[in-house]
Amino acid sequence: MAVKFADRMENLKASEIRELLKLTEKPEVISFAGGLPAPELFPVEEMKEVAIKVLEEGGKQALQYAATEGFIPLRKAIANRMNTKFNTDVTYENILITSGSQQGLDFSGKIFLNEGDVVLCESPSYLGALNAFKAYGPKFIEVPTDENGMIMEELEKILETTENVKMIYVIPDFQNPTGRTWPVERRKKFMEIINKYEIPVLEDNPYGELRFEGEILPSLKAMDEKGLVIFLGSFSKIFCPGFRIGWVAANKEILEKYIMIKQSADLQTSTVGQREVAKFMEIYDLDAHVEKIKDVYRKRRNLMLETMKAEFPEGLKYTYPEGGLFTWVELPSNIDAKDVMAKCLENNVAFVPGGSFFPNGGKDNTFRLNYSNMTEERIVDGVKRLAKVLKEFI
């Protein structure tokens, strides 16, 4: 066959991790690999009532085509929620409904990136975002991080000396993969720098509401004076991912580009799905639901971290996440987490090796652990198995 694909397809390889995740699907494997929410928390009974109500109150509209921008009551509910939770000042006209926040990542690449343009990101950063951007052929520059997230002095150094920086991609709250959170001071400093250089910021915030201790921190979008911050939100972690409903919040000039791209990409997100999420928020208490999720995840985090402390070999570094879904482990530099993973699979426990989270490679001595998707019993059991394998390596 003489079929020729576009050059961009060479940037994309079948994800190693996707192949690996397939191996972890056997029921006997205790998997800390994925980023799945706990399905036992999904409001299944409530959604039956919601589905009926949506079809009874406007079945014809729910099953028909609708506006690209999204269902206005849902956009309004999202704007209100953002303003309440994250201190922003947006209206529904700043909101585009997307098919999960992953779609917002892809659109951002499409809107901002020519081949060879520079994207800055935290080192490490979310693999799914890096893959979405790769289709547009950018160069990645990784900004060094510490236990408080991106290091602002390093960011400034890079901006001073780099041309063609078209976009900065960050996850300031309970970052994927590290679980780290930027303190308020660092957020302020970041926005000072951004305002100086006037570069669009993609603030990816799927986990911000899942804070186990203390107050939710103000989002970058809340400090955005020049309309440079594009906020990506999602219902996947605070409600459920099966509807694939997320959103982009941006100033109108920028949002207009996202709407145009959405129109050509898939016309609109599911009408019935949008109406169901809006209806759930109308007749149930999403805040109460989020509290339930937090209670369960807090316990799981505690248990995972306690078991790690008790069982892991001495001297390993790992993050203590204040929310979200992940912790991040650093092994001695001579150990490749992929080798550890191979051994772990033999013992029916799994995680994601960290190397893929560094767009320019390296740091193969790291790995990510998820604690949201396994029961407490399996968490203890799995961490013990993992610790046993680690002791063989160290």
Added chain:
Amino acid sequence: MAVKFADRMENLKASEIRELLKLTEKPEVISFAGGLPAPELFPVEEMKEVAIKVLEEGGKQALQYAATEGFIPLRKAIANRMNTKFNTDVTYENILITSGSQQGLDFSGKIFLNEGDVVLCESPSYLGALNAFKAYGPKFIEVPTDENGMIMEELEKILETTENVKMIYVIPDFQNPTGRTWPVERRKKFMEIINKYEIPVLEDNPYGELRFEGEILPSLKAMDEKGLVIFLGSFSKIFCPGFRIGWVAANKEILEKYIMIKQSADLQTSTVGQREVAKFMEIYDLDAHVEKIKDVYRKRRNLMLETMKAEFPEGLKYTYPEGGLFTWVELPSNIDAKDVMAKCLENNVAFVPGGSFFPNGGKDNTFRLNYSNMTEERIVDGVKRLAKVLKEFI
């Protein structure tokens, strides 16, 4: 603000038609402009039962993340249906579920097109596809058509003399915008040519099942010996569009690329939406539902065409579609359909001027009429109003 967008954004303009469609949304306007199915045919009651069943039988799975490829029972049902209706020979492993077939169009551009590559299409062709491809910066070459669709001698001439043809986009059944269908002989000739030049073909087939008279014609995919045809299907016109569920059917080597792109674009299509469509097909009779749709649309087509014949000024050319949603009118070459449209809006009747369906411009003396979305009474009334305006111009 110093924000710089990607160069590709210059290829995209806010759609004229989108702006125009907004003007047609007032209830007093009789609109033949959109391509919306008749909402009174949507199976609202049935979908209540379906929604409950999906949540009762597997609520946790329905609300969770799922495989990028799609829900296997839905992929199987689609493969079976394609083989039965369109004479293909595919299995579920040839099927990727997409967010409407619009997403399949966008992915095709992403997978095949470098900037400056050539896309062949019928002249005129579906505007939404052209817009999706435009984001990847191709050149369009329009293959001349007659009342039986693409002219094969013209296609051959173009292929003989053109380099870098990366993709041929066609709608052989009840084409949007013209309503024309390619006879079997022409399909065979097309596949002969394609097999010689080995160029991927995008066969867009959202309307094929909506044939009002005679037998469904075999799809190009059914005659595809070399795995060159990529078939795009959709539930939007045979079921309802609100779920945004379509599919790509292709050979495995090509489908693997679509799966990779789907993964980075939005991970997967709505889990619950996919399960609901599959459940509807399992417990209800989609064939019977399609018959109901055809009965209604056949009457509407008849009525529209009869009224056009009785009321339109002498000598206008228009297609007599054997199925689908549209007819296509050609005015004398000195009349611009946009001027007619402006006058029509004053009289509360609307259509889509044809110029935008020609990627390289021209043919402003054409327009598209939709007959699926208006009641019989409004069809007669609207065509009369339209005829009155046309008589002022001719």
